[in-house]
Structure formats: structure tokens, C-alpha cells
Amino acid sequence: MSVSVAVHDPAHDPEPDGWAVFREAARLHAPWDYGLLGVESRHALHPTALAVATVRGRIAAAMTATVVRGPAGVTLLEVHNPWVSGFPGWAFADGFGPRSRVRLLRRMERRLCRFAGLSCVGLLYRYVPADGLPLVSGFGRLVREAMGTSVLDNRFPTVEDWISSLARSRRHSIRGQVRRVDRDPDLVVRFGAARDDLDGEELAALVNRHRARLGRPKFDSRAPVSGEYLHALVRRDDVLTLTYHDRTGRLLAFADLLDHPAVPLYQHWAALSREEGGRQHLYFDSYARLMGHVVATRREGLSAGRGRLELKQSLGLATRPLWVAAVPRPVAR
Structure with a gap:
């Protein structure tokens, strides 16, 4: 050869x-x-x-x-x-x-x-x-x-089946959080691919503040994510972006999902802190909505990357x- x-x-x-x-x-x-x-x-x-x-x-x-x-x-x-x-x-x-x-x-x-x-x-x-x-x-x-990294094997006909598979306390909290988000008149939720309505600089500022608040992982050679990168990323057909805005148009939180024929990757999550005017419960709501795509498109699973492994296990993800x-x-x- x-x-x-x-x-x-x-x-x-x-x-x-x-x-x-x-x-x-x-x-x-x-x-x-x-x-x-x-x-x-x-x-x-x-x-x-x-x-x-x-x-x-x-x-x-x-x-x-x-x-x-x-x-x-x-x-x-x-x-x-x-x-x-x-x-x-x-x-x-x-x-x-x-x-x-x-x-x-x-x-x-x-x-x-x-x-x-x-x-x-x-x-x-x-x-x-x-x-x-x-x-x-x-x-x-x-x-x-x-x-390790977190991966959920998709064996669920519906999102409700996934929620029902979780421990009692977690499934009750997720159902309650989804209801609160859906009923909040001051919250605008959008989820879809090719999001040309979003500004990469605004997304990057939120991601980098969120990462700084959590602390830099050891041995992480990456720079802060750039606005140009996210601006191009969220406009792609194979990337789905979930956003939470208030009625004034202020971005409260977002997540992006790198779609894939088998295992999409939950890539970024970033949210305002409560001190900045952010909302509770949006992180768990994001999993319900991203799982909606995984289930509806019959993907093999969902990867959520490394870190916060114990919390992700409570959402049904196994550590590989x-x-x-x-x-x-x-x-x-």
C-alpha cells in the first residue's frame, strides 16, 4: 500500500x-x-x-x-x-x-x-x-x-418514554421544569437548524462568560470560542441551535447540537447567571428538547461530552x- x-x-x-x-x-x-x-x-x-x-x-x-x-x-x-x-x-x-x-x-x-x-x-x-x-x-x-464521556443509547419511542426511564425525583423535576418553561409568558424558545437570526458575537460572549464562571479545565489548550466561529456554526444545516430569549429579545441561554446520522453531540451550553438575570431550570429543559430531535429522527444515541458526569448520569447517560x-x-x- x-x-x-x-x-x-x-x-x-x-x-x-x-x-x-x-x-x-x-x-x-x-x-x-x-x-x-x-x-x-x-x-x-x-x-x-x-x-x-x-x-x-x-x-x-x-x-x-x-x-x-x-x-x-x-x-x-x-x-x-x-x-x-x-x-x-x-x-x-x-x-x-x-x-x-x-x-x-x-x-x-x-x-x-x-x-x-x-x-x-x-x-x-x-x-x-x-x-x-x-x-x-x-x-x-x-x-x-x-x-470518560457521556453517551445515551436511544431506545425510546418518545421523549416521555425517556423521561419515564429516569429516577423518580429526576423525572418529576424535568416534567415540572418543561411545564414552567412552556407556560412562561416572558420566555421565547426557538429550536432549529441554520439559525441565521443569531449573532455569533453575542453567542460567544455568553459561552465565554459561562466557561469563565465554571473555571478553566486543567490542560485545556483552547482559546475562548470566537464570534466568527459560532456565527458560521449555527448557520449550518447540520447544526441545531436552541435559544431562550426574554420578551425584550435578551439572550438568556442557548445550546447547540451537532447533528449526525448516528450520534449527535450536545456541544455548547451557556446561560446567564441568576445575578445577571438568568433563569433556573433551562439546562434540564434543553435536554428534553434535544432528546426530542434524537427520538424523532431515530438517532442511535446522544453524546454530551465530558464533565458533569454524575449529573448527566441522572439524565440516563452512561459514562464511556x-x-x-x-x-x-x-x-x-
């Missing part, structure tokens, strides 16, 4: 030939769109690099990495898509078995390290699922279990284990 690997800088380089076809065939979430990768990279503290492996002129695999420039000029490649929590930072075309996938991944590792320069100390794979461990394990590679894998530069040669 003859493999050719090229590394692209989405912030400046043109889109690789065949990328849109590959992304659709590999069923990748919206943030893998090349244009969105470029927007994210231009606003990031650390740029994004996209490695693309081709076999017989067609894209066979891809890997996205954040090029983190650390102290003393040391560079680390974080293999992940920054805004797709809980999913690995690689993808493969159909027709490649386990041995071929390992070979493709190793070729992309080496090419990314050369791209990052002599200061590169290696790669750190984030969000490695159980079935991805054979791809990143081996001599000289350090693999450790990390925080994830691992991190460190690959020193000499091992990746």
Missing part, C-alpha cells in the same frame, strides 16, 4: 481535494468542516494542523492536531478536534482493516512531527475510545485512562471510558 501524507494549515491553505466527500463518507461532525477548522485556527492560541493520508489518489485517513507551543519553545501535538469533545481526532475511509489503519496513523504521526519542527517532543492523543487503543498502543507509548496516549517524538519516527 503506497501512502502519501500531506499536512495542511486550515487557517491559510486551500481545502484538500476530496475533503468534503471524505468528511461526509466518514460521517464526521460539523467542526471537521475545513472552513470551520480554518476559522478556529485563526482565532486560537495554538493553530490547528490537518494531516491527510491518500492512497491511490483518494483520501484514506485524516488526523487533526493542535500545535501547542509551550515554555522554552517546546512543541506538543495534541491529537483531537478542539470542539468535538469525547471523539477521537482521527478518521478513516471504509475499506481499511486494523493493520492498514495502524500504518496510516503512524505515517501521519511522523509527518505531523516533521511539520511541527525540531522543537516537537511528540504527540498526545486525547479522547481515545476502547476500540481505538490498538491503534495508539505499542512500544514506548504511554497509555492512561482519562475522564476514554484514554490518553503519549507518543514521544523518537517513537513516532
